[in-house]
Structure formats: C-alpha cells, structure tokens
Amino acid sequence: LALDELWGEALFSYRLRQALLEHGKGEGLKVDVQDGFQAEQIPLPSEPNEDEVPLVSIAVDSQDDSLVVLIVKGLKEQDQGKVNGLLNALEAVEGVLHVEAQTAMNRINVSGSAPGGELVQVCTDHGMEAECRVEPKLPPAVEKEATEDEKLFLVRAAALVCLIVQNCAQALCMKYSNDPSVRTPDGLKYLATTAVVSGEAAKILSSLVIIAYNTGGPLGVVSEINTEMVQKPVECLKLLIPSMLYTVQNNLQFIAIQNLSPAVFQVTSQLKILSTAVFTVLLLGRVLGAHRWAALCVLTLGCIFVNLDSISPTSSNKDGGNQVLGVMCCLCMACTSGLAGVYFEKMLKGAKTSLWIRQIQLGVGGIAIGTFGAFSKDGNVIKEHGFFQGYTGFVWFLVCLNSLGGLLVAVVVKYTDNIAKAFAVSISIILSAIISIPLFGNSISGLFFIGTSLVIGSVFLYEAIVPFNVKVNLVLVSLVLTALYLAPPLG
Secondary structure, three states: OOOHHHHHHHHHHHHHHHHHHHHHHOOOOOOOEEEOEEEEOOOOOOOOOOOOOOOEEEEEOOOOOOOEEEEEEEOHHHHHHHHHHEEEEOOOOEEEEEEEEEEEOOOEEEEOOOOOOOOOEEEEEOOEEEEEEEEEEHHHHHHHHHHHHHHHHHHHHHHHHHHHHHHHHHHHHHHHHOOOHEEEEEEOOOOOOHHHHHHEEEHHHHHHHHHHHHOOOOHHHHHHHHHHHHHOOOHHHHHHHHHHHHHHHHHHHHHHHHHHOOOHHHHHOOOOHHHHHHHHHHHHHOOOOOHHHHHHHHHHHHHHHHOOOOOOOOOOOOOOHHHHHHHHHHHHHHHHHHHHHHHHHHHHHHOOOOOHHHHHHHHHHHHHHHHHHHHHHHHHHHHHHOOOOOOOOHHHHHHHHHHHHHHHHHOOOOOOOOHHHHHHHHHHHEEEEEEHHHHHHOOOOOOHHHHHHHHHHHHHHHOOOOOOOOHHHOOOOOHHHHHHHHHHOOO
C-alpha cells in the first residue's frame, strides 16, 4: 500500500469496527473487541463447528487498496440471516463502496476508501541503531479510545493479580493464625465472627479515606454520603440483599460441613462456579458460547481435584449425618454465592454511584448482620472476655488483609466480572497450596497436579486460545479419568 493510503485504511477499519459494535448491540449479540481495530470479533449465536466458534474478524488484505476482509469462521446455513444483517450494517459505513459476501470462502469483502491524513515517523531504539518506519497518525477519537482501552486493560490485569496475591496471603495467614504462638498471653484465640465485623469496619474506613482523597477532604465525604446514601435510602437497602445472602451462605456451609464428609463437601461446594455463570446469563443478559461453558466445567473439575488433594483418604463423616440435607445445603450455598456475586456486580455496573459508596453501603449491612451473628453464636464468650478477645498485632493484620480482599473483589467485579474473579480465586488456591509445602510441611500428589493442569488449561479454553478439538478432548478425558482413580472416596 502507498504511504498516503495507510492513514485512510486505519480510519476505514476504525469506522467498520464502530459499525460492527453498534450492529452487535442492536442485535443483542455478544461483542468482544481485542487489540484495537485489528482483531474485532462478534460471536454469532449458532452451534459451533467441531473446532471453531462462530466469529467475524477483521483483517486487511495487503493486495488491494483499502480492502478490508471480514473472515467468517464456524458459520452454518442458519446463520445467513446474521450475515445479511452484517452486510446491511457495513454498507451504511462512510467510505464503503462495495460489499460482497463469499459464502463458500467464508469471507466478506468490503472495499472503500477514506480521505488521506497525516503521517508520522515512529522510531524504535535497539541500542546500536534506531529502526524507523512511517505510520498513519490516527484520528483523535481512535487515539483516545486506544489509550483508554490500554488503561482499562492495565487496571483489570492489576486488579486480578492483586486479588490472586491477596487470596493466597489470606489463606496462608489464616492457617498460621491457628498457631498458639500468635495468641495473647492469656491463651485466648480470636473469634472469627468478630474478625468479620472488624473487617467490614476496616473496609468502610478505607472507603471513606479514598472518598476524602477524591473529593478534597472531610466536607466532600459528608456531601457524598448525604447525596448517595441519606437522600437515597432505597439504594442502601438494595445492598442488604447480598449481605443477607452471604449470611445465609455461611450458615448453610456450617450445616453442610456437619452432615457431609469433607470429600463430598469439597465436590458440591465448587458448583458455585457454574451457578455464577448461570446467574451472569440470567441477571446480566450475557451470552456465553458453548466453548466457555465447557471451559467453566473444566475449571470446576480442576478446583474439585485441587481441593480433594488436601483431604485424607481415611477422612469421612464419622457422625453419620443427613447426607441429603448436607447436599441440599451445598446446592443452596452454591446458588446463594452465585446470586450474591452477580447481584453485586449488577449494582456496581448498573448505576452511576461510585464504587467506594457501594462499599460503604455493603459494609453497613455487613456490620449489622455480622454483629447480630456474632452475638447469636458467641454472645456468652464475648460478654466474658470482650469483643476483641485474642486480638494481637497479627490478627489485626489479618483483619486488614480481609478488608483489602473485599475492596479488591469490588474492583475486579467492577472492571471485569464474577467469572474472571472465579478464575483468579482458583489460581490463588493453587498458589497457596504450593507455598504451604515449605511453610507448613504440606505435601501434594498427582491429583493436585491434574487439578492444576485443568485450572490453567481452562483459562486458555475459555478465551479460545486453545480450541476444543479431538486431541484436546482426549487429553481432558484422560486427565479426568486419572484424577477420579486417584481421588479419595466420597463416603
């Protein structure tokens, strides 16, 4: 291509990208945009082929001036209507001269042009010499959007990494907190119920500090709380729903542990991953392709095997218990976990209220419900030894770490989603198990390695980096069968 045509091609691709995005929204299609305007994808709602998921991607044909080719993969005859819709949307784009669909070749040729623009010289320093090339200077709208996309990607990546590190650190610290050496001189151990309430209070305090920083001081905090909470009491009441669901979840977990063996509990409790995906579709209206549902099933199996590795083969529910009641509690626990998480995500993304105000609203409900639970369960002990019995410097660090986790979860849910959070938490479980080997003398088996492989593999399968084909399916089946052979009995 001639240099003066490069800019036009960039602008032309950008306009096509915008048209595809708008068309996808109008048709209710899931639109997934990656790498600027060079890898647009619109998964079409149809049954995928064996190796491919239906998608449309933009690629520039270097053989023809200003010709953009949309490569269409995995389409079937029933998708022709969707292709026609794409053609109509593309024909309306400024600069498009001709649109031609080649069904047999699975491609749509879009030819057109855009006015010329400014060229810039970009140089990359390699040490001894600099490599220079001429590139089109993109329109301000393109540059702004590319910058915003890059910043958003960095925020998402940083939030997920921080959540993984925090979850891993919290698991290790909670295990260490059971050591007698971290107790107070009188030998009292801290109460988990009061630690939860303290964590909610720390989360509220942190949110107030952030709001003060953003609004210029205490007066800004007062104004923000008055506007978003005092004048909007209904919004505060809405956040009581996830707080109540989490309380119900904790009680169901207690009942399930009493009535089930550790192995059965670990298996059934991991269904919260799939319940989160179900509520994501039902409440948020998102579309998950077949390959993503399959990847989530792989993730669930991986988490099950990783957790089963920590269970002794001889452990069982020696007291008997009601197995049906335990399983029902686990299923309800999985549902409440998924519903609470997705509902909170909807509250974060469905209104203009700031993330930190939402944290305060959620924290107020958490303190109220948590305090009631603490006195209901440990009221006598609290009256005798005080609310903060057994608190040491390390316990306060654990409280702050727990509150940090609440803030990070909100950031992850705000800028990604609950499914991404599930992947992050799963990876943190693996890391904490590995770090526990030198710290606490724990050991891992082949079951752990299989579970880890499934968890890591599910990430690549979910993002379609690795497709579900015959070879991949055979590997997955062989891993699952081997894990089932190595797994402890569920009785």
